[in-house]
Amino acid sequence: MVGPDCGVSKTKPQIILDCDPGLDDAMAIAVAARHTDLLGITTVAGNVSLQLTTANALTVCEVFDVNVPVHSGAAQPLTGPTVDAAEIHGESGLNGPDHPEHSRSIDGDNAVEFMVETLRANPGAWLVPIGPMTNIAQVIKADPGVLDSVAGISFMGGARTVGNATATAEFNIWGDPEAAAIVIGCGHPNIRMSGLQLTSQFQVHDGFLGRVKAIDTDAARWTHALLDFLLDAVAGLEGFRTSSMHDPVAVLSVTHPELVQAEPRRVDVELAGVHTRGMTVVDQRSRAPEAPNVQVGMTINGGAMADLLLGCLAPEDAS
Numbered sequence: 001m002v003g004p005d006c007g008v009s010k011t012k013p014q015i016i017l018d019c020d021p022g023l024d025d026a027m028a029i030a031v032a033a034r035h036t037d038l039l040g041i042t043t044v045a046g047n048v049s050l051q052l053t054t055a056n057a058l059t060v061c062e063v064f065d066v067n068v069p070v071h072s073g074a075a076q077p078l079t080g081p082t083v084d085a086a087e088i089h090g091e092s093g094l095n096g097p098d099h100p101e102h103s104r105s106i107d108g109d110n111a112v113e114f115m116v117e118t119l120r121a122n123p124g125a126w127l128v129p130i131g132p133m134t135n136i137a138q139v140i141k142a143d144p145g146v147l148d149s150v151a152g153i154s155f156m157g158g159a160r161t162v163g164n165a166t167a168t169a170e171f172n173i174w175g176d177p178e179a180a181a182i183v184i185g186c187g188h189p190n191i192r193m194s195g196l197q198l199t200s201q202f203q204v205h206d207g208f209l210g211r212v213k214a215i216d217t218d219a220a221r222w223t224h225a226l227l228d229f230l231l232d233a234v235a236g237l238e239g240f241r242t243s244s245m246h247d248p249v250a251v252l253s254v255t256h257p258e259l260v261q262a263e264p265r266r267v268d269v270e271l272a273g274v275h276t277r278g279m280t281v282v283d284q285r286s287r288a289p290e291a292p293n294v295q296v297g298m299t300i301n302g303g304a305m306a307d308l309l310l311g312c313l314a315p316e317d318a319s
């Protein structure tokens with residue numbers, strides 16, 4: 001079993017980003033492209049359909065000039081209905097800016113096969129799921145031994161207290177609770193959870209948009225339109241123009257672990273509850289009977305993360 005990355009490596013961590021673009025997924029791709037050795041992007045249905053999340057991944061690759069393999073994955077969860085979050089991300093899943101033409105198509109439609117092959121060929125890589133974890137669960141079911149090649153799993157999902165999809169469930173877990181239970185319960189020694197109470201410490205608002213507007217690049221102009229749509233959508237639902245920047249936190253937890261303070265906790269996923277299906281039950285008792293299985297993010301330096309994201313909107317030599 002490859003041991004946990006102790007965060008002192010001088011080279012960029014190798015990751016596979018599994019996503020459902022998605023406005024914040026788009027920002028996570030930009031951060032991963034700049035700060036990781038991005039081995040590939042895999043897509044899953046979540047915020048919108050698989051067809052749209054896959055097209056959106058290609059769009060984001062065009063905008064940020066990301067030349068890595070893109071493989072589509074699961075179009076629906078292991079069990080249960082498909083979900084969507086179009087009320088936040090728009091019907092396209094990437095509303096706001098115009099979408100550039102794609103200069104290429106995807107590299108394959110078997111994300112699970114791509115991930116197994118790539119992880120076995122690159123021992124010490126990370127899995128970073130930022131949508132429903134259907135693809136990751138299928139990797140574990142198809143080849144449990146591949147986990148020995150994985151440095152860690154850093155996922156955006158779950159909640160220590162209040163959910164967003166329901167009163168108790170966060171969207172990514174709610175989108176495929178069975179898959180989340182397989183991943184969180186897989187026994188890997190280095191699973192990191194970036195849940196809602198962590199990602200809410202990284203807020204984008206009109207002040208952040210003003211800083212984006214000051215960056216004279218096409219990527220920054222595209223991002224400004226994207227995040228302006230996000231703030232409008234949130235204002236329409238919640239009454240104020242500020243939003244958690246969820247997905248980049250799971251990437252930055254790998255690239256900049258010094259920005260995250262986490263605690264070992266026992267985490268289980270509720271599958272049967274009438275009101276709690278998809279809830280991540282985080283045992284925060286001082287004498288929890290079950291051994292911890294997840295490093296649960298507790299606090300982040302949200303300001304430093306905002307600076308890092310802004311840096312990704314400018315050319316690398318400018319930062």
Ligand code: RIB
Pocket residue numbers: 020022023024025046047085130131132156164170171172246247
């Ligand atoms: O709950 C937030 C998560 O759900 C993020 O990954 C966002 O993209 C949506 O998928």
Ligand code: CA
Pocket residue numbers: 019020021022024025046047130131247
């Ligand atoms: Ca997402």
